[in-house]
Amino acid sequence: MSSDPASRAGAILEIDLGAIVANWRLLAQKAVPAACAAVVKANAYGLGAAPVARALQTAGCRLFFVATLDEGIGLRGALGPGPEIAVFNGPLPGTTAEFAPHGLVPVLNDPGQIESWKKQPGVPAILHVDTGMSRLGLTTREFATLATELPQSGIAWRAVISHLACADSPDHPLNEQQRTRFAAAAGHMSGAPAGLAASSGIFLGRPYHFDLVRPGAALYGVNPQPGRPNPLRQVVRLTGKILQIREIDRGESVGYGAAHVMKTAGRVATVAVGYADGWLRSLSHRGCGYIAGKRIPLLGRVSMDLVTFDVSAVDPALAHPGAMVELLGQHYGVDDAATDAGTIGYEILTALGARYHRIYRDPAATNDSA
Numbered sequence: 001m002s003s004d005p006a007s008r009a010g011a012i013l014e015i016d017l018g019a020i021v022a023n024w025r026l027l028a029q030k031a032v033p034a035a036c037a038a039v040v041k042a043n044a045y046g047l048g049a050a051p052v053a054r055a056l057q058t059a060g061c062r063l064f065f066v067a068t069l070d071e072g073i074g075l076r077g078a079l080g081p082g083p084e085i086a087v088f089n090g091p092l093p094g095t096t097a098e099f100a101p102h103g104l105v106p107v108l109n110d111p112g113q114i115e116s117w118k119k120q121p122g123v124p125a126i127l128h129v130d131t132g133m134s135r136l137g138l139t140t141r142e143f144a145t146l147a148t149e150l151p152q153s154g155i156a157w158r159a160v161i162s163h164l165a166c167a168d169s170p171d172h173p174l175n176e177q178q179r180t181r182f183a184a185a186a187g188h189m190s191g192a193p194a195g196l197a198a199s200s201g202i203f204l205g206r207p208y209h210f211d212l213v214r215p216g217a218a219l220y221g222v223n224p225q226p227g228r229p230n231p232l233r234q235v236v237r238l239t240g241k242i243l244q245i246r247e248i249d250r251g252e253s254v255g256y257g258a259a260h261v262m263k264t265a266g267r268v269a270t271v272a273v274g275y276a277d278g279w280l281r282s283l284s285h286r287g288c289g290y291i292a293g294k295r296i297p298l299l300g301r302v303s304m305d306l307v308t309f310d311v312s313a314v315d316p317a318l319a320h321p322g323a324m325v326e327l328l329g330q331h332y333g334v335d336d337a338a339t340d341a342g343t344i345g346y347e348i349l350t351a352l353g354a355r356y357h358r359i360y361r362d363p364a365a366t367n368d369s370a
């Protein structure tokens with residue numbers, strides 16, 4: 001008889017679907033009367049597109065955004081025929097015919113995608129206009145050329161969208177420039193619902209909401225207003241298992257490169273999480289964990305499967321092989337880890353590893369592990 005997956009795993013990732021639903025409700029409420037979609041691309045930012053989207057569907061979300069056709073096909077299988085699923089990257093050459101059979105709405109980003117979509121009149125699509133991101137979407141010049149023709153193109157415009165480059169910096173002048181450019185473009189689209197704001201854009205206020213908002217990161221607990229209190233609930237809790245405890249003398253080194261040298265004798269816990277699990281190597285010397293609410297500094301370099309912590313100050317009855325160290329949770333959230341790693345919460349989430357045993361928590365929603 002084999003052991004249960006939780007005992008075999010080096011770390012356990014708990015995903016609070018109730019918190020995701022609460023975050024979606026808070027964002028939706030903030031955006032009223034605009035509708036609130038949910039961005040679940042990249043496997044719902046690493047947290048599991050199927051369980052996350054099912055929980056949001058039950059909560060009333062009717063429009064989901066993914067990045068790719070394959071993500072869309074997978075999500076349609078998970079959600080069934082009800083909700084709308086839009087695909088940010090639009091139809092790549094040779095894939096146009098695959099959207100409608102799965103009920104997927106493409107975001108059309110360039111004149112070529114628009115031209116090929118016109119061949120199936122009446123099939124819905126979303127138009128993306130670039131207002132300052134210089135990434136995807138019709139350029140200002142392309143839109144000016146096509147503006148009069150687009151409403152009569154035969155395409156059923158489900159929405160017109162654009163994306164803010166600096167929404168997490170409320171004072172950045174590009175926000176207002178993009179808003180003005182977008183309002184002008186949306187005005188040419190014969191009443192198609194307009195959507196500009198993602199997570200941070202929702203917090204720029206009503207003029208940025210238009211008819212439709214589409215948050216991603218904030219659903220998963222990332223602070224949409226860096227430097228200000230986070231109104232959203234933490235969604236993930238990551239705990240790693242202590243494999244060994246070692247007494248180390250003053251002057252001895254810990255880990256690769258002998259990069260940490262003990263200033264005093266102490267106890268070091270080796271935990272079964274490494275950069276192969278998305279515990280980024282840039283957390284070397286900087287990150288931390290928690291045992292029973294007590295901070296334990298990360299020592300030395302993060303290696304592929306292991307990371308070491310100084311547990312000298314923790315009661316040995318709490319820090320022992322088999323005990324769990326909290327790596328992400330109420331004490332040290334996704335944004336804290338991102339700051340220590342020199343990155344953003346988005347990257348911490350999407351890097352979360354495949355080796356973690358995942359537990360989905362929500363009394364009202366699915367309780368399946370994936």
Ligand SMILES: Cc1ncc(COP(=O)(O)O)c(C=O)c1O
Pocket residue numbers: 039088163198199200214215216217218
């Ligand atoms: C076009 C577009 N809209 C919305 C989002 C969601 O953004 P956020 O996760 O900041 O809410 C993204 C994410 O990258 C995006 O690319």
